[in-house]
Amino acid sequence: MDLNLRKAIVSNIATNDQEQLEATIVDAIEDGEEKMLPGLGVLFELIWEQSDEQDKQDMIKALEQGVKDASGKA
Template structure:
């Protein structure tokens, strides 16, 4: 459990104090990057999710549902 807390704290420390442009750069730089960046995006998503109301959560879920439906799934090897 402490590993997760350390990861959360490391990500928060990395983005703390960044302006909108800095946050956008970090997010866009992590998307489609090496899988090592995915936990950081997870922490950012967790912060976002915890701090938006249910209406906005539902909007995100609708977008996610629509986008996932468009992805062609390939069998796992």
């Protein structure tokens, strides 16, 4: 079976407004279900592709801090 997960995820949110997109992200994170991880990955990929270099560096710094906090090394 040929399933393009990226296309399916983008298709499912294509008509969502900002409020709906935020709700999708928050729900996925709060639910904590691993089946939501691919969708969050696709959303991150879309954000990354639309970001300039400064935004990318800011995201990397936030990610670094989040990893430290999550691992208890902050």
